[in-house]
Amino acid sequence: MREGPVALRPTARGDAGALLAIHETPGVREWWGAPAEGFPFEDEDATRFTVLVEDRVAGLIQFYEEDDPEFRHATIDVFLDPAVTGRGHGTAAIRLLVRYLFEELGHHRITIDPAVDNVAAIRSYGKAGFRPVGPLEAAWRDESGEWRDLLLMELVDRERITRT
Secondary structure, eight states: EEEEEEEEEEEGGGGGHHHHHHHTTTTHHHHSOOTTTTTSSOOTTEEEEEEETTEEEEEEEEEEEEEHHHHTTEEEEEEOOOOGGTSSSSHHHHHHHHIIIIITOSSSSSEEEEETTOOHHHHHHHTOOOEEEEEEEEEOOTTSOOEEEEEEEEEEEEHHHHHH
């Protein structure tokens, strides 16, 4: 999947070192916490893609699926190397994954839940079409042990709802 200089591909073993280094940068770790042992392959429930910018590893985007037909949707998360942020690459990566989730996997609803004070992420998600639903109070415990609020955001493909 590609949009301009941004591409997504399934995360490969060879990506682990670069992704771990990015995960450890203060601008990522602040929001993602410490990487788990075995990262980026420790979470069997997540489907992960490596984000490439000009064919270099620049981050990770992942999704989880709720397959119960009465609640079916996908939830996504993303991080980018702070060295490449602020240029629309995150928004492009999100758009690529959204198209994949809607067109290839048939989802009609996607959610994301950034920290309420992660202004840059919220702005990027808004540019990709997500709208705020509301705050989730004390929903995430950060590395210091403090409970933090998240902002639930969603993107709904209204046309898909009427077709299914």
